[in-house]
Structure formats: structure tokens, C-alpha cells
Amino acid sequence: MPDLVRQHLIDPEICIRCETCAEMCTRDAISYDGVNVVVDFNKCTYSMDCIAPCPTGAIDNWVMVEKPYSLEQQFDWDELPADVGAEPADDEAEAMEDEVSKMLEVAHAGAGGASRRPVTSSQPRVNLYTRASPVVAEVQGNYRITDADAESDVRHIILDLGGNALPVLEGQSLGVVPPGADGQGRKHHMRLYSVCSPRDGERPNHNNIAFTVKRVVEQRDDGVFRGIASNYMCDLSRGDRIELTGPYGNTFLMPDNPEANIIMVCTGTGSAPFRAMTERRRRTMPNAPGKLLLFFGARTPGELPYFGPLMKLPDSLIQRELVFSREPGRPKEYVQDRIHKCSDQVAALLESGQTHIYVCGLKGMEEGVETALEEVCSGHGLDWRALRNVMRDEGRLHVETY
Ligand SMILES: Cc1cc2nc3c(=O)[nH]c(=O)nc-3n(C[C@H](O)[C@H](O)[C@H](O)COP(=O)(O)OP(=O)(O)OC[C@H]3O[C@@H](n4cnc5c(N)ncnc54)[C@H](O)[C@@H]3O)c2cc1C
Structure with missing residues (x-):
């Protein structure tokens, strides 16, 4: 295998040439020739200063190359070259990609079919680092x-x-x-x-x-x-x-659309991706019209990861439905019970084509959540079995359990 280097590139098909990235870059590595906005490999230090401000995500492209593309080559192209880094580097890398695919297939099985990524999600990069080259x-x-x-x-x-x-x-x-x-x-x-x-x-x-x-x-x-x-x-x-x-992972991703409603259901460390999604909304679109609705179950508040920081988030950003199954003096409550309690709201959200559902955490939670959604739907004239397939096929239903 030849030695490969990682190069930062901008996708000319998505870039709107606003040059915000060039303004943010403290290394003067980004330039625009009137056709393409490009990154100078010799100046880029991967500071990532340009990534978040990019309004389209065009900035977020990385390729593994033997010889970095020159500025002239980049000014000349109208689409990104193939990412050679995404190709398996050797047998071990290929075997590992298979192993991960199987692990994710098992984790995502609760969606009841092949998952798709949200239509408006950014393009994910996968398999950039392997066991042999971590x-x-x-x-x-x-x-x-x-x-x-x-x-x-x-x-x-x-x-x-x-x-x-x-x-x-x-x-x-x-x-x-x-x-x-x-x-x-x-x-x-x-x-x-x-x-x-x-x-x-x-x-x-x-x-x-x-x-x-x-x-x-x-x-x-x-x-x-x-x-x-x-x-x-x-x-x-x-x-x-x-x-x-x-x-x-190239399907369990958040929609970039501020109008998207995101229903998140989790227990324990299943909250990890939802912390990331909530923080993304908070940083980039705190006044998004789309709703964030979180159902989060734990035994007690002390057992619920991020309880303190979660409570500090503004109500205008996220609706928290925190439920506890072992709080002294209170009846046991699980996420599915709270979904039932919020059934009018959940059903109204499910009727919208802008609503995405994410379930993450222990495998054992899937059945209860699935039944709750089925019952909420049947109580509101909706057919969950049919709806879930539509939502999954449209990249709006995501399950990741382990
Ligand atoms: C997509 C995905 C995302 C995940 N995200 C997170 C996350 O954000 N946070 C998180 O904490 N976890 C996450 N996990 C789970 C994580 O990958 C690990 O499975 C988990 O941390 C346990 O790994 P471990 O090496 O500590 O346990 P392991 O050593 O792998 O043991 C796991 C279980 O296997 C059994 N076992 C293994 N070895 C033995 C043995 N010698 N004898 C008897 N029993 C054995 C035990 O029942 C044990 O509970 C995720 C999993 C997936 C698939």
C-alpha cells in the first residue's frame, strides 16, 4: 500500500460560494477563484475552525490521497474525486468493515427493515481509520x-x-x-x-x-x-x-432541517447520540421551529446521565420527559408509560411528515416503545405498522439498541 495523506476538500456541488469558511480560517488556507472555493493542503492544519460556520456542510469533506490535489486541480473540477480512503486498505480492514456492518445491522434491527438516512442529513464519512491504522x-x-x-x-x-x-x-x-x-x-x-x-x-x-x-x-x-x-x-x-x-454509521443521523421534529427515546448511554443532536440544535439553530421531544428513562434522577446539564437547557429548545422507575414513594414509570401520557402530542407529531423518531439504548426497551407507539396510533386513527414502514423508508425512523 502506498502512504496516504488526509486532505481537506470542499464539495463544489454543494458549496454556495459564501466564503464564510475563508473568513473563519486563521491559516489563510481557503481561497476562491470565482469558480470554486478550495483548501490549500500545504496551509490547512485541520483546526476545524471553518467546519461549523459552513451553512451547507460542503466544507466537511476529507479524502485519503497518495498525492494531495493542487489548488489548480481543485479550481478545475465540478465534483469531488472518489474517496480512496473509503476503500478497504487491506484484508483486515475489509474484514473489520464487515464486522461493523453486522454489528450495526443487529443494533438497527428494531426498525424492522433497512434503515435510511434522513433526506436532509449531512453526508457522513465512514471507515476513515482502521484497526491497523487507527x-x-x-x-x-x-x-x-x-x-x-x-x-x-x-x-x-x-x-x-x-x-x-x-x-x-x-x-x-x-x-x-x-x-x-x-x-x-x-x-x-x-x-x-x-x-x-x-x-x-x-x-x-x-x-x-x-x-x-x-x-x-x-x-x-x-x-x-x-x-x-x-x-x-x-x-x-x-x-x-x-x-x-x-x-x-450512515443512517442513524439527524436531519439538518430546522423544521424537523425530533422525538428521542432513550435509557442510559442511549442518551449519547441525543446529547450530540440536542447540542447541534442548540448551537446552530436554537430557535428552530421543529420540536425536540426527549423521553429519557432511568431508575432515579441520580442514575440518569447528564441530569444536571439537561435540566439547565431552555424549555424553548427541548421538551424533557424524564421518567423514573425506582423513585422512593412514587409509582414506577417507564418511557413507554410517558409516551402514553403524551399520546395526543405524540400522535399529532406522527401525523407530520417532518417528524423523525429515534430510539436508542438497551435492546430490552424496544418492545415497550413499539407497543406504546402502536397504541397511541390506534387511539388516534393512525396505523403504526404502516406508518413505521413509511417513516423508515423516508429516513425518519431510527432504532439503535445494544
Ligand atoms: C452502535 C452501538 C453503539 C454503542 N454505544 C455505546 C455508548 O455510547 N456507550 C456505552 O457505554 N456503550 C455503547 N455500546 C455498547 C458497547 O459497544 C459495549 O458493548 C459495552 O460497553 C460493553 O463492552 P465491554 O467490553 O465492557 O463488555 P464485554 O467484555 O464485551 O462484555 C459484554 C457482555 O458480554 C458478556 N461477556 C463477555 N465476556 C464474557 C466472559 N468472559 N464471560 C462471561 N460473559 C462475558 C457479558 O454478559 C457482558 O455483559 C454501543 C454498542 C453499539 C452496537
Whole structure:
């Protein structure tokens, strides 16, 4: 394989030539010749300053090339060249892509058919980094986001990508291969983690990302079982380095349309992609007419990841329906119960062609949510079975459970 370098390009088919990116670039790397707006490979430092302000997403393109395209070549073209980085680099990379596809197929099976991405979502980049050629990030912070005395230890882990380009969209996942080997001396297999920060970084316009990770610990008859990857991640300290692969996922993505209503249903770390989507809306279109409606279930407020920050979001941005199943002195409530309570509102939203539903979290939540939606629909003259297929085919129904 020849050595490849990563090059930042602008999609001439989508770019509206507003030159906002050129204004934002502190390296003077972006220029416009009256035909195309282009990035100078020799000046671009992947600062990502230009990414968020781009109104169309045309700026967010990355290719792996043997020899970077010159300014002259870029001024001359009217569409982007093929992304050679997306091709499998070798057998191992190809096998890994298959492995991830299968993992995502299982995770998305609850949609009842092949998922599609929202019509207005940005174009995702996938498979840029492989196990053989991962991107290395440095841990900036690792904070517990459930109460100290809560049963579940869920962490908010922030990773600094330094000078590495890792374009991710809200809803995408990255791969983590824990270091070391299993009892038989085989390398550990890769685990997927949803990115919980929006595309312009955990801190706006910084080249960093964040994960929401739950430490897997199980009491068993023969002792305590500790999940390999989740414990590795939850134990990371500031300054540690971690290898990542991906990004992965090209359907569980948010619509870029401000008119889109987004219904989000989650438990536990299923909240990760919804944090990213909510933050994207808050940063880029806080007054969007489209509704954000979140159904989030946990045992108690102390067990609900991001409870504090969630409560601080303005009501005008998001409607929070937080439900608890183990709050002392209160009847048990699960997300499906609250969907029932909000049935008039949910049914009205489902009647709109602008509504998208996302379900994320433990596999066990799927059935209850599905039944609740079916009952809400039948109580309002809608046929959920038919509607869900239409929504899925239109890229408006998304399930990711694990
Ligand atoms: C699309 C997707 C997105 C995801 N996003 C997130 C996320 O944002 N946050 C998050 O925390 N998780 C997420 N996950 C789950 C994550 O990928 C891991 O599965 C999870 O962290 C557990 O991994 P682990 O290595 O800690 O546990 P593992 O070591 O893989 O163990 C997982 C389970 O396998 C069984 N098991 C494994 N090894 C043994 C053994 N030797 N003996 C007995 N039982 C065993 C146990 O039942 C255990 O509970 C996501 C999964 C998918 C598919």
C-alpha cells in the first residue's frame, strides 16, 4: 500500500460560494477563484475552525490521497474525486468493515427493515481509520455523570484529537479496541461507542469529541465480571492515549432541517447520540421551529446521565420527559408509560411528515416503545405498522439498541 495523506476538500456541488469558511480560517488556507472555493493542503492544519460556520456542510469533506490535489486541480473540477480512503486498505480492514456492518445491522434491527438516512442529513464519512491504522486521541477529561452513590457508573470522556482529522456527525459511532489480549492470547475485539458531542467538537470549534460510557460490572455466582472495553475506558486518566477506528454509521443521523421534529427515546448511554443532536440544535439553530421531544428513562434522577446539564437547557429548545422507575414513594414509570401520557402530542407529531423518531439504548426497551407507539396510533386513527414502514423508508425512523 502506498502512504496516504488526509486532505481537506470542499464539495463544489454543494458549496454556495459564501466564503464564510475563508473568513473563519486563521491559516489563510481557503481561497476562491470565482469558480470554486478550495483548501490549500500545504496551509490547512485541520483546526476545524471553518467546519461549523459552513451553512451547507460542503466544507466537511476529507479524502485519503497518495498525492494531495493542487489548488489548480481543485479550481478545475465540478465534483469531488472518489474517496480512496473509503476503500478497504487491506484484508483486515475489509474484514473489520464487515464486522461493523453486522454489528450495526443487529443494533438497527428494531426498525424492522433497512434503515435510511434522513433526506436532509449531512453526508457522513465512514471507515476513515482502521484497526491497523487507527487515529490516536488523548484523554482530556473523564467525569462521572451519575451520582457517586448511584448503582451505575456512567462517564463523560473527552478526547483531544490534536492535529488529526476525524469528521463525525451526530449519531455516528467510533470503534475502540481495548489494549491487550483475551485469555487465549487473541487480540480483543472492537466495541462501538456513540459520539455524544456535536460535529464541531465537544468544545465548539475545538478538535475534540466526547463519549458517554457505562462501566459494565456484573455480579455472578463465580465472582464479579468486568466488561473489557467499558472498564478500560472508564479507568482512563487525563493524558492517556486511546486508539479509535471509524467513524461508523450512515443512517442513524439527524436531519439538518430546522423544521424537523425530533422525538428521542432513550435509557442510559442511549442518551449519547441525543446529547450530540440536542447540542447541534442548540448551537446552530436554537430557535428552530421543529420540536425536540426527549423521553429519557432511568431508575432515579441520580442514575440518569447528564441530569444536571439537561435540566439547565431552555424549555424553548427541548421538551424533557424524564421518567423514573425506582423513585422512593412514587409509582414506577417507564418511557413507554410517558409516551402514553403524551399520546395526543405524540400522535399529532406522527401525523407530520417532518417528524423523525429515534430510539436508542438497551435492546430490552424496544418492545415497550413499539407497543406504546402502536397504541397511541390506534387511539388516534393512525396505523403504526404502516406508518413505521413509511417513516423508515423516508429516513425518519431510527432504532439503535445494544
Ligand atoms: C452502535 C452501538 C453503539 C454503542 N454505544 C455505546 C455508548 O455510547 N456507550 C456505552 O457505554 N456503550 C455503547 N455500546 C455498547 C458497547 O459497544 C459495549 O458493548 C459495552 O460497553 C460493553 O463492552 P465491554 O467490553 O465492557 O463488555 P464485554 O467484555 O464485551 O462484555 C459484554 C457482555 O458480554 C458478556 N461477556 C463477555 N465476556 C464474557 C466472559 N468472559 N464471560 C462471561 N460473559 C462475558 C457479558 O454478559 C457482558 O455483559 C454501543 C454498542 C453499539 C452496537
